Amino acid sequence: MDIDEKIKEWNNLYTSWIAKRKERKQKFITPSGIEVKPLYTPLDLKGNYVDKIGFPGMYPFTRGIYPNMYRGRIWTIRQYAGFGSAEDTNLRFRKLLEAGQTGLSMAFDLPTQLGLDPDQELAFTEVGVVGVSMFHWKEMDLVMNQIPMDKVTTSMTINATAMELMSMYIATAESRGIDKKVLDGTVQNDILKEYIARKNFIYPPEPSLRYAIDLIEYSYKNIPKWHPISISGYHIREAGADAVLEVAFTLADGIEYVRKTLERGINVDDFAPTLSFFFAGYTNIFEEVAKFRAARRMWAKIMKEWFNAKKPDSMTLKFHTQTGGAELTAQQPEINIIRTTLQALAAVLGGTQSLHVNSYDEALALPSEKAAKIAIRVQQIIAYESGATETVDPLAGSYYIEWLTDEIEERAWKVIDNIEKMGGMLKAIERGYPQAEIAESSYRLQKRIEEGDIIKVGVNFAYESDWIGTTEIFRVNPAVRERVISRLKQYKENRDNIKWKDSLEKLRKAAEGNDNLFPYVLDAIKAGATIGEISSVLREVWGEYKEPIIF
Template identity: 80%
Template sequence: MTMDTDDKILEKSKEWEEKVLKPWISKRPERKNNFLTPSGILVKRLYTPLDQKGDYLSKLGFPGEYPYTRGIYPNMYRGRLWTIRQYAGYGSAEDTNYRFRKLLEAGQTGLSMAFDLPTQLGLDPDHKLAFTEVGVVGVSLFHWKEMDLVMSDIPIQKVTTSMTINATAIELLSMYIATAESRGISTSELDGTVQNDILKEYIARKNYIYPPEFGIRYAVDLIEYSSKNIPNWHPISISGYHIREAGADAILEVAFTLADGIEYVRKTIERGISVDDFAPKLSFFFAAYTNIFEEIAKFRAARRMWAKIMKEMFNAKKPESMMLRFHTQTGGAELTAQQPEINIIRTTLQALAAILGGTQSLHVNSYDEALGLPTEKAAKIAIRVQQVIAHESGATDTIDPIAGSYYVEWLTDEIEEHAWKILYDIERMGGMMKAIEVGYPQAQIAESSYRIQKRLEQNDLVRVGVNMYYEPDWIGTTEVFKVNPLVRDRILQRLAKYKKERDNSKVEGSLSRLRNAADKENVNIFPYILDAIKSGATVGEVSSVLRELWGEYKEPSLF
């Protein structure tokens, strides 16, 4: 755009404000003085070409090319739709297998496995601390044959499976490998993801076991082993979702997620592995909230920033190493127990934002999840939301359809600029590990959460049915799903049977070898955990060995 054109737009803008806008507003005042995004970015009344920064080629470019602002693939959804991946899991292995098969029948194209708290924290179902949580918020998996049951009648070499597992990620991936090999399937045929992002556990989710030094070693061991032995597997999903759900705004979500990514890349390179040998298999996980434009801008900013980080900070050469591939889940914290059917509208908007933002995989929350685990009906509706957007909305007909919006491009720049400042602060602290130790991200999330809650209480942010249009006598028809408590008995009986029938000397030998390996700094423990799992050891037994050696992390009091 020429200077003459800029001057003409500026002149016309001032004329419009004086002759058109002011007389109109004097008779019809605006709803409020300031319009802010949920992240607190001040939104102007109108955006024009004058709000654009930089030239087209350097800021946007073309899909499938650096800096990937417009998408990581050349034709995006005109070629292949995103993976429809509903997060599911509850009760016993049989219960979850039934739900998986129903979701696949409804058109789901990838599996996403939820685990109960004992499995996530390395406790077997018969542990005294596990009793009330067995199978409650996810499936109980403690032995590789339980994984085999979960995947019964499902061709695991033909589906992609994502596992939301962190502190016990190697154990669960080892179970998946053991299941595949028992069916004559090679690890080279497996495709999927383990979350394996322990840094965000210390920051936000809190389902860690070991102190950070050992937690990061465990995570990088998995990345290293996978890059060499499981070629199609994504060994980590660097997760901003939980950071957002803990109370972070969109800017903090981008900054902290990318800072975690930098830490994992740095630690893996320190192992002597070339960045281009593992970076193409790194994946990310973001939330999608209801403010469509801020979310779209967030995704575009994150993609552009990661490309620059990999190219300039880590000297990556392969284009695939610079591509930010991400899964998205709609915002659980934005679901309301009040008037729950309205959540279908929220999740539809959130899903649309993720798709317009260029996601590779998507989970849409079920409308009843503020009340409990999703019912089969609610989960099927969540799949239908994705299918309607895919086939009826027109959002997939062209690549990056929102690009060129003066507002979205300006907002993308704003989010990027704010996120870079936070990243630079973290780097000055010595990286995300050091920042976690001094409580920086935890404090920032707490402050953000307080700020957002205050805006809700002051009605500056609106939740329909909660702080506006609330109806105390709203009568819903929402069925609430509950896990059968008798399932626990079945699980405990099967665990006792496994332990009785296995070769205990073989198990003890494998655990002893694991103990020796974990006690040495430069030994990758993945092969030893895999051997223990194949030998019949349980998740709790493997974790107990590592707990004895590494200890358990106790978070310091920060407030």
Template identity: 80%
Template sequence: MDIENKINEWQEKVYKTWVAKRAERKKIFRTPSGIEVSPLYTPLDVKGDYMDKIGLPGEYPFTRGIYPNMYRGRIWTIRQYAGFGSADDTNKRFRSLLAAGQTGLSMAFDLPTQLGLDPDHILAMSEVGVVGVSMFHWKEMDRVMDQIPLDKVSTSMTINATAMELVSMYAATAESRGISAKVLDGTVQNDILKEYIARKNFIYQPEPSMRYAIDVIEYAAKNMPKWHPISISGYHIREAGADAPLEVAFTLADGIEYVKQTAERGIPVDEFASHLSFFFAGYTNVFEEVAKFRAARRMWAKIMKERFNAKKPDSLMLRFHTQTGGAELTAQQPEINIVRTTLQALAAVMGGTQSLHVNSYDEALSLPSEKAAKIAIRVQQIIAHESGAVDTVDPLAGSYYIEWLTDQIEERAWKIIDTIDSMGGMLKAISAGYPQSQIAESAYRIQQMIETGEMVKVGVNMYYEPDWVGTTEVFRVKPEVRDTVMERLKRYRSERDEMKVRDSLNELRRMAENNDVNLFPYMYNAIKAGATVGETSKTLREIWGEYKEPIIF
């Protein structure tokens, strides 16, 4: 009897008979993205040629991973996202995390820094150092990296609208220590498109903002060979409410826009493509997340090969960082978030991530305490050394369910990308409000699933404990941080050569008016001269204006 007939017979005589007597928990089983899940998957559900669709690790289409032996050689970079208060506070946390076994730094900046405002700006008053470190002058970067060797550590910076300023500060700090920018290893997010789509920390109009972002990519390609000048981010898209196919589609569509505009500068794709990096969320449904990562990797390889005619294998590889899902965490019974983040991290590892941040269990309540941050590192270390997930490459490959689900996510994501292409690309799609509206619809659907109980959130809509009393330590930034920061801002301004700062800002202004010039060298000169992030951003605001988001229903 062939397999199809055998499966049909099993469904009629075994499965349906069993279910008729013992009802299943749900009429329909779905993933969080709404993909309906069958009770059984078999070889009949796996379509296409193995070598064309799945292949071998380290080879096109990279479905099974970008390296031949993956974690058998070395594990992913353990890169905990951290930063708060003053530079001194963040430096202390960095050194604590490194002592606990973190292998790469990931720097969070406060909202004033992200939005190009100095700490003494009226809009910055209540936000200095609250959700990240206050970073307004290159000497603050020097303090953050005190006793940390810039030529030996890899540093990631989550900054977008002021990315050029922050990379300049990092390079200026290195130069002050006699370290060349050519040896600096790290990543700057610099993904302004996803700010318009989801995160909303933009400053300028989309067109000059894209020029700004591409300037960073171009400069790094020529002058910072070990630096990743962009981290094309699906994480914030997912956190805003997108499901897995939307996260993949919008992230890759953003990537297409960046590659297209960089190539239009006359830079061959194979000279910069290997320096592009990506950033995805890791959510709790392990199988959907593993399938998502595999689908994204396969799609990007196809995009680079067929759309941009990339030749080098390195140019086809989707390298990505993963952060576990912040929106998945609950303030109720927060200790059980350790279980959630462990599943999310395991999904990222089995999906082939190159770098990983595990959220701390208390992040639904506050910034992480030192204890919670250390536990988050231990989660990664247990997966690396005790789970067995790293002993073989792509351990879930060949699962009929995983391969089917990978295909499903890929098919849905291609349809979304086709729609964006028909609109003229991601910039035009953003102007039309397409990705914003799709995310809003997805967020509404997911929230409905939670409120109806179709999507269970333990401790929230099931196993809720009304009498539960929290004992979790809640971390708070010290209120005197702002005074410390303000004092240093005043001192830096008093110590600098004001004529030199003024001249450098005037030169930056002139170059901002010329679209044929790369701004980075002029930004770097202004930062080295002692200009603050608020002053450089104010200069660009005067030329480019500020973006006011249209209302999207």
């Protein structure tokens, strides 16, 4: 009996079975709206194995970007951290490194992200609240105290002021005699996703995109080990996009950055290997693994066929994953450890290069020290006890996984095609297309939760109870504000005012022209300029962006 006949026989069995024993739902649908069949077989696979799935470390990289993946070394263990003053964050960093973290991931407060000094009126209530206050390069020096900058990799989640923070990091390293050429890490620098999802922009899109490309250009020429952009689907997903939109919008942003960099006459193989990506890891393991595999295959195709990249390294999608903050619940917070474990496992099975696991208390406050250490232990147990690291791409060949990878890819290509017809992602953003699609996706998801189609344990119709727990709530000391404002005043009093004013005037002229801004920002930082002063110059030249109301 061949497989077609056997499937017919099974379908008859299945139909008669569920006629007597009804299933839990009429339809089983993933969080991204993809209907799941009761069974997958070899007949659900599409295309040639070598062309579609292939081998790890080889085009189209579906199975991973390195031949041996975690058999060589495990992913970089990062915990996104930062709060209060530089001293507070330094202490947390050193404790996380002692607990087994292998790379730093720095969070900045809202004033830093929006180009405001802590003594400015708009900054007052937010100093040090959701990240470390970082307004002068000597604050970076305090954050990195006793941390070997030439040995550790550092990721900085910063966008509209990415150049300023990168310059602070360089100034700190050089003050210690460390050449910037040996620095290793990532700066997010993805301004397009700010307009789409996160909304921490300052300037209009056109000059903001120039700013981002300036950083990419300077970095590949002068800081060769550094990743000058982390093209970020994470925030797109957290804003309400489903897995398909997360892939499509992230890759469409990547396409825009590549095109803009190529317009400067730079060879694609010179800068493409330095590009990196950032995705969310959610709880539905199979959809997430398929998402990562589809994104990797799509990016390889884009770089090879759209942009004529020749180096295999230019076609590889290197990505960091953070577990899904939006999936954590304030109710029964301790069970978030189970959610983040599944999310982290999905990222590992999907082939991530770097991973942050959210702490179980993050639906309530910034992570406590205890919760952050448990989050590191989640990664270590997956790495050393689960068996997931012993073979490359262990879920490959699953009929369901391969079908779902194809399905997500096909749906994501349709979204990218729509964006291309609009003239690219920048034009699509101006029309409000990705913003509207995310809003609609978010509405659909929330409706399914409220109707009980998607169960959130402890929240909607499932195992709700009065939870007895002793979750520690971490709060930032409000005395931080006075401390950092006092230091800011001291910095300003001790700098060379002639060099400081001259550096800002040169920056202004560069912003009015077409020169790469990075050397001017770096000089201003070294001359003692603050993030608020540099941003003020750029605001005066470029203006501030007011997002249009889109219905």
